[in-house]
Amino acid sequence: MDDVNPAGHAADEGRHPDQAVQLQQQQQVIRSLRSRQRSYVRFVNRTQRTVDVIWLDYNGVRQKYKTLIPGEAFKVNTFVTHPWIFRDAETTATLLVNSEEVFYPKVEEKQCEVSDVENTVMVHFTPTIPHCSMASLIGLSIRLKLLQALPPRFKVDVRITPGTHASEHAINKQLNDKERVAAALENPHLLEVINKCLNSRGQA
The missing domain is CATH 3.30.300 (GMP Synthetase; Chain A, domain 3)
Incomplete structure (x- = not known):
């Protein structure tokens, strides 16, 4: 099970507006693929922000799964080919997870x-x-x-x-x-x- 902690800074802050638009376009291209390899993930909001947990579906469309207040955790059963992103619920700025803007679950081991x-x-x-x-x-x-x-x-x-x-x-x-x-x-x-x-x- 992954214990995923959104970082305390936003990836979009300090970006040129064109770069932010480009990032959003790239994320729209990224999409979930069919898979049989499950991964059980626990997302933990270690920031002082309110964070939206977003799944990129099979068409690359953003689907908000959960909004986490500071200190809150959220468990989800997902797949290794399903990308997730996180954003500040108030500013919509994209947040980093493990220094990455898009999170992919890992393969479960020792099952x-x-x-x-x-x-x-x-x-x-x-x-x-x-x-x-x-x-x-x-x-x-x-x-x-x-x-x-x-x-x-x-x-x-x-x-x-x-x-x-x-x-x-x-x-x-x-x-x-x-x-x-x-x-x-x-x-x-x-x-x-x-x-x-x-x-x-x-x-x-």
């Missing part, structure tokens, strides 16, 4: 840990939103796919990425309770839904 020596596999997954009602189903789907693909000697542990779901502890307990998982997989309707999830090839 899967495998130990051939200890015969263990641990997978973390990130639900779409903190109150995602499909989190248990997603976790069960991942667990079933691993059980089908791995040799029986492996112990599988599927967990929600820490801090990404309101009920992560309860769901983690369900997903790693062998008896509850076995009972769930004996439910024909639920198994049919899980198999549909595993066989889906829809675009993200």
Whole structure:
């Protein structure tokens, strides 16, 4: 998860008006691309300004997601090919993030840990939103796919990425309770839904 802090100075301040217009035109060209590589980001406003968090959509159009007051944080599930910019809510001046005018999320690391020596596999997954009602189903789907693909000697542990779901502890307990998982997989309707999830090839 990236912890992103908008800088305390604006990139547009001190620019010639033509340069500011040019920057805006460049940002309009920059746009989001389709991707399956998710990234969970936490934006933190460390400035004394009120900051607009803006996503550049698939057409390069600015979409304001959130306005952060000083000290406020905002979590978002995004993709590595989705650019974000930040501006002063009052002056509309563009702010720098990590010394850059456009922020691209990073690839999440250590989402899967495998130990051939200890015969263990641990997978973390990130639900779409903190109150995602499909989190248990997603976790069960991942667990079933691993059980089908791995040799029986492996112990599988599927967990929600820490801090990404309101009920992560309860769901983690369900997903790693062998008896509850076995009972769930004996439910024909639920198994049919899980198999549909595993066989889906829809675009993200």
